[in-house]
Amino acid sequence: MKLRRISIRTPGKINKFIYKKARPKSHKCSICKKVLLGTLRERPAKLRNIGKSKKVPSRPYRGVLCSRCMRDKIKAIVRGKENV
Amino acid sequence: MYEIGRVCIKTAGRDAKNPCVIVDKMENGYVLIDGNVRRRKCNIKHLEPLDIILKIKKDAKNEEVIKALEEAKVPLKGKRAVRRKPKTIKAKEDGKGTPKKVH
Numbered sequence: 744m745k746l747r748r749i750s751i752r753t754p755g756k757i758n759k760f761i762y763k764k765a766r767p768k769s770h771k772c773s774i775c776k777k778v779l780l781g782t783l784r785e786r787p788a789k790l791r792n793i794g795k796s797k798k799v800p801s802r803p804y805r806g807v808l809c810s811r812c813m814r815d816k817i818k819a820i821v822r823g824k825e826n827v
Numbered sequence: 828m829y830e831i832g833r834v835c836i837k838t839a840g841r842d843a844k845n846p847c848v849i850v851d852k853m854e855n856g857y858v859l860i861d862g863n864v865r866r867r868k869c870n871i872k873h874l875e876p877l878d879i880i881l882k883i884k885k886d887a888k889n890e891e892v893i894k895a896l897e898e899a900k901v902p903l904k905g906k907r908a909v910r911r912k913p914k915t916i917k918a919k920e921d922g923k924g925t926p927k928k929v930h
């Protein structure tokens with residue numbers, strides 16, 4: 744697991760490093776691999792208390808595809824070139 | 828092609844994948860839509876037209892539009908709200924097992 748390094752100064756006037764758990768990476772679109780907008784990057788303990796509408800945008804294929812890839816996929820489904 | 832009564836499917840926004848009907852025409856590439864979506868103006872670039880045209884008047888109300896959609900047998904909700912091509916099933920070489928249903 745990756746840790747992040749923080750430098751502190753103790754009350755005894757000693758400079759040292761402490762290590763804490765790092766935030767996860769941002770979610771990516773499964774087709775074009777770009778960073779998804781409207782999603783949260785937090786550890787699971789914080790995500791549990793937040794409602795779903797604040798973690799993800801409100802449209803089909805949310806959290807999985809970016810808006811451009813979703814539009815292309817719906818067009819391909821309507822024209823008969825892809826299955827649902 | 829985008830005339831009054833044309834059935835389209837919305838491709839962008841929070842009500843994507845839903846069928847809608849064009850109710851009025853505006854300028855600069857906008858139309859007024861209604862149906863299983865909110866009654867608002869929409870850009871033509873965010874619509875995908877089907878080959879169904881309904882007989883409704885200009886500025887029809889929401890109930891009349893939904894009634895016309897149901898009579899034309901356009902599915903309003905669920906997976907079949909968007910047209911898809913049927914699955915092809917390959918028979919197993921051993922001949923074992925029962926074939927799956929085609930939806």
